[in-house]
Amino acid sequence: MKKGSSASQYAILGFLGFGPMSGYDIKQTVERSVRHFWNESYGQIYPLLKRMSAEGLAVAKTERNHGKPDRKVYSITPKGKKQLQDWLAHPAKAQPSRNELLLKIFFSGKENSANDLRQLERTRAEHAALLSEYLNIESDLRHRRAPHPQLPYWLMTLDFGKRRSQAIVDWCDQSIKTLRHLSSKSPNKKRRN
């Protein structure tokens, strides 16, 4: 793995692999396709595209655009394709997970039960919503993209999202139950013996 090339660079390379795109396009595509497990900001995309074309991994072509600003459309080069394949071939390195909600619960106590419950319910709702969103995307994908050779891979990542959200929903339900049980056994304010 070459030094100075971050995962963002490979992500960009990957999207250019689908076809020529501008920085703006890449951002939109990220939002529509991999948002649930990846993100990129313009502040990352534009400087990287510049650097990558200087390194010969992509080539830019400026498209004049009536009224709207010009578009700089980048295409991946053979060298870029090779670098992408190299990256794909190397084992993915696990990124350190940091989960603030878990940290708060870890430090929590009976005093914070009301707040914990609120947070768990919010989290549950978020992931329940994601879950149904994923199901919609899935059926949409299966119909609109039926013959695309990469469809199975996209569905795999979706499946991951579904399972993760389902696991979180289940965990929230269980934890909410536990918290309620806990505070009914020894209530915060009024305690009847």
Add this chain to the structure above:
Amino acid sequence: MKKGSSASQYAILGFLGFGPMSGYDIKQTVERSVRHFWNESYGQIYPLLKRMSAEGLAVAKTERNHGKPDRKVYSITPKGKKQLQDWLAHPAKAQPSRNELLLKIFFSGKENSANDLRQLERTRAEHAALLSEYLNIESDLRHRRAPHPQLPYWLMTLDFGKRRSQAIVDWCDQSIKTLRHLSSKSPNKKRRN
């Protein structure tokens, strides 16, 4: 939420809430207790402790230590306790997830099947190992820490880890099956029609 105070600071405050600790102790404790959803480096801990004691959130006491280097043991102050409680009361902000493995699979195709399978099997093994580690920790905790008032909260975070790893194992199994099926339908090298 005060500006300039990162989640790391609250994590440190949280651990000091369990009792006086040195920077070294905090690091060890993080490793032993919340490693599966949180991490801190010395390069983060020591400067923060310094700053926090300057801000009156903690107080340091130097312990002379025969032979070994001196220990600077920090205790949380009432002001620190208050700030910790404030943080606990605010909803946890979701940290942007970035999953390299999913990204690679998203960009993958039949050409990379062999490599994908290797990575999925590795990931599966990792999380299967974590899973049994969690189960050990759990029974250990239930016995050794049986009467601790915060035990239920620790178990909740463990439960999260268990469910997450189980979901990942399941997803790996499913994805491996899908990949094998895929390459048996249209093999990479030799194709019989």
Add this chain to the structure above:
DNA sequence: ATGAGCATGTAACTGGTTACATGATTTA
């Protein structure tokens, strides 16, 4: 007229990791 969408880009900042320096003691 107001705001959303299109489109590119830079600068400042922040949060965090890694590498380094130091040095005694215990264990293999």
Add this chain to the structure above:
DNA sequence: TAAATCATGTAACCAGTTACATGCTCAT
């Protein structure tokens, strides 16, 4: 005698976010 553990700390680096600047067009 080599390595691990104890223990603290700094400096350099890096990746990534946020805020800002610019400006046109189209729909409300």
